[in-house]
Amino acid sequence: METSLYWQIALTMVPGLGPVYAKSLLNFFNIEEVFKADRAALEQVGVLPQRLQDSLLHFSNWQRVEEEIKFIERYQIRPLFITDVNYPSRLLSCADAPILLYYKGEALLNANRMIAIVGTRGCTRHGVRMTEEIITQLAPYGATIISGLAIGIDTVAHQHALQNGLPTIAVLPLGLDAVYPAINRSLAGQILRSSGGLLTESMTRNNGDKYLFPRRNRIVAGGCDAVLVVESGTKGGSLITAELAAGYGREVFALPGRASDPKSQGCHALIKQQKAQLIETGDDIANWLGWPKPAMASGPERPSKKNMLAPTALSASEARLLHHIGTNEMLTIDQLKEWDQNEPQSLAAALLNLELAGLIVSLPGNRYQSL
DSSP states (O other): OOHHHHHHHHHHHSTTOHHHHHHHHHTTSOHHHHHHOOHHHHHHHTOSOHHHHHHHHTOOOHHHHHHHHHHHHHTTOEEEETTSTTSOGGGGGSTTOOSEEEEEESSOTTOSOEEEEEOOSSOOHHHHHHHHHHHHHHGGGTOEEEEOOOTTHHHHHHHHHHHTTOOEEEEESSOTTSOSSGGGHHHHHHHHHTTOEEEESOOSSOOOOTTHHHHHHHHHHHSSSEEEEOSOOSSSHHHHHHHHHHHTTOEEEEOOOOTTOGGGHHHHHHHHTTSSEEOOSHHHHHHHHTOOOOSSOOOOOOOOGGGOOOOOOOOHHHHHHHHHHHTSSOEEHHHHHHHHOSOHHHHHHHHHHHHHTTSEEEETTTEEEEO
């Protein structure tokens, strides 16, 4: 176990601390010293209010830290502390950037050209078509496409990036043990198998509190050069992402729609309030960002071998589970639980790992089938 990771995870778990206060502490202490500082030392630096001093001094959930490290090691997750050279450099200019991220995949988090594409879950055919056209037009520029793996425009953005051979990174609200939404687990597997990536700030065994979704949005907004809002009503996560991006100094683009379409009203509001530039094509975006179009498509940036993770090796229990699924035409989650008789959390993690490895597929009704 890497000692520094032990303290890094613990720092994210201190109740109420948050990334802003955590980074303030790291201006005075190294990561291990944070937990060895006494009350006098904390009061001397003067960065924490009394209640947060109490939270830090009384932190004792070390078993949970060890459990998270076991998950990281078993599933070859790459933890990225804010001082790590591979930490997304664009996030470093954001005051509330996460101090620790969890990453699985091969796509470069610091690629030269990165654009986030977001929009409503209940997208229209027009929104789908325009998202596909814009990504096709961005393909010659080799851009990396970032989104949140949500139903709707996010899904279309990831899928069409894959179809155009572009790296795509899905920023998740929950931990890597529970890809959300479940219906997009197969898409998450495709992203990993196509040299993309899954990125999250959340630990495993998270209960899906609503605050995790806007927290996810700030990573999408800050980790790119620009955000494109394809379709949005007057409220929703896409507008939150756009507002955050503008606050971080990122370019914000919005696609206009029909004046009477409620699913374009958010885009129109961003344009009218001069919070977003009106664009109609991928070339509009590239021109605004100053991306010269190559004479010949150079393709997306590829990770060097030193940045690539080795293929996930199956544990004995996962191999046994894969064999059991393979010897049956189709099995429900209840049938698997009855067969396994182990901790449900372990079964869920094993199923997810097999799915992300492209060895099984989840079907409607919580059913699983081997490939």
